[in-house]
Amino acid sequence: MAHTTPQKPTARVVRDLHERMVRIRLFETEAGKLMEAGKLPGFLHLYVGQEAVAAGVMTALRDDDQITSTHRGHGHAVAKGVGLKQMYAELYGRVTGACLGRGGSMHINDVTRGMLGANGIVGAGIPIAVGAAFAARYQGEDSVAVTFFGDGATNIGSFHEAANLAAVLRLPVLFVCENNGYAEFTPQSGHMLLADVADRAAAYGMPSVIVDGMDAVAVHEAAVAAVERARAGEGPMMIEAKTYRYFDHQGVKGLRHPYRSQQEVDEWKARDPIDLLEARAVADGTATRAELDDVWRRTREEIAEAIAYAEASPLPDTADLLLNVYSG
């Protein structure tokens, strides 16, 4: 296990973490309401509860660094800087959406922001990030690639193949496991015998670190160290962030089967990542309550504007059914 060097985060980093987390939280809760209201077609895998991971990692990256994401990918896209208007428009299936209405919630991407796609196939983004890292090194650039995946994805072959390949080729890839304790509805104890996913990194000669995934500063510091290492040519590394999914696997409705206890949910919510960061910021004088409230207010406005944009956007033209199937 590699150890990160603890250092007091700058006020700028704390404010950046806070703003990104609030954007994700509001984007997701509003998206959930829209789905409840029957306004969104398709599936919705909400990221609420895991905000510290996306924010913590993305604040350690440059714009030219690349990421691949998962079916629960809105948080990564928001934190990487994908426009909220394009994101909502995509959820609505509008032609102004991030995928021109061809992808939906599970496929949001923006190559101009280094966001190489959410993905509908568990584990599929992992080798693609390895390829992005390969391309960066091949072209003599020092950008890195980060791949996000859940605890459940570490049981699929592409995770193991990609981890080994990245290690063998010493590629600048950061493997970020967002361990929210569940593979869909199956608890971790039912899908692997390990307590820590990070142990799997050792099988590929890859260092790893476990962080509190509800602590955005801790995630940020671990990511900064891992990214520095990757940029220096020292190869891939894994971060396991222990976190929690507030909503169900998909959608916002109640549970068909009570696969987790209310006590468990309450315990995790008592350590809400945004509450934790806000308490810390106020306590150490990084921000006042009024400043933090202002972030929420401004973000709410921006979200409302983005939703209005999506609702006013045109639908795709059915004459364009074959658009972009092939290049050339």
Place this chain on the structure above:
Amino acid sequence: MTTITEAPAAAPHGTARTLTYVKAFNEGLAQAMREDDSVFVAGEDVAGYGGVFRMFDNLLDEFGPRRMIDTPISEAALVGLGVGAAARGLRPVVDLMFMDFIGVCLDQIVNQAAKMKYMFGGAVSVPLTITTASGAGLGAAAQHSQSLEAWLAHVPGLKVVMPCDAYTAKGLTVSAIRDDNPVVVMLNKVLLGSRSEVPEDIYGIPLGQAHTARPGSDVTVIALGRMVGEALAAADELAAEGIEAEVIDPRTVQPLDTDTMIASARRTNRVLVVHEAVTFGGLGAEIAAQIQDAAFDHLDAPVLRIGAPFSPVPFSPVLEKAYVPDAARIAQGCRRLLERS
């Protein structure tokens, strides 16, 4: 957009250079790597060993370890590496050794490479080339002998080419690498040592353009990959009987140049489609349906399909020989079509 260089005219008879199929592939790949630094090769034993079929001989010496990458036996990660690298501007050539291994990486091909441009709203291209050896005839049995072009041709976003000789092995490979889409190059194992005339300069063969390998007026034989040579042999046999068979090589099965096939069907009024893959659900079914849609009134008989029986590829040479279509079966099929009219 990729500019396809038309093939130079064949050299005059007697001065032409011949190459083996595998050497022609190797030469085309090397020339494509010379013309574009973004082309690299990754796969199992492609660099140090030069490929189990010698497809990559000498390329490590010329291009070095930056561009010739040996990987673990990890096809899902290998193809994913190609997808990610292609999305970031490179032109990866990823080798799958045997086509039968495609099952372990089909997600990266079908769900990732094929759909990325579409799902990214056109913002990204995936100029990925996947090379692989297909086909029966070497006693390699059911997990090393399949022709799975129908699986891939069914997937929007992919292109699939099936070289039938050394000339097309080079030209189609060059075009696959220059193309901005994922292209699967299905080399044929039995043909690796076969020779034909191959121009020395780099050339591409347009993807999605069928080639009339032999003109004829009595019956059209549409043959895929190795079956082109069998069809030409059958046409020789039939010519001795006064039957003129036209042989069409689609070269690319996705996109499929049905215009050339339909035009031929309208002239000959009889069509036979032959491929190594099992007949059921094969390209022959698609080609037959399209010809019947477009030229039903011109047909003197239903389109005849010849392919493998609905069984895994057998090991024992006697069974394998009975399994794979050949010139005799193609000639017999043509005679049946003529008897019906």
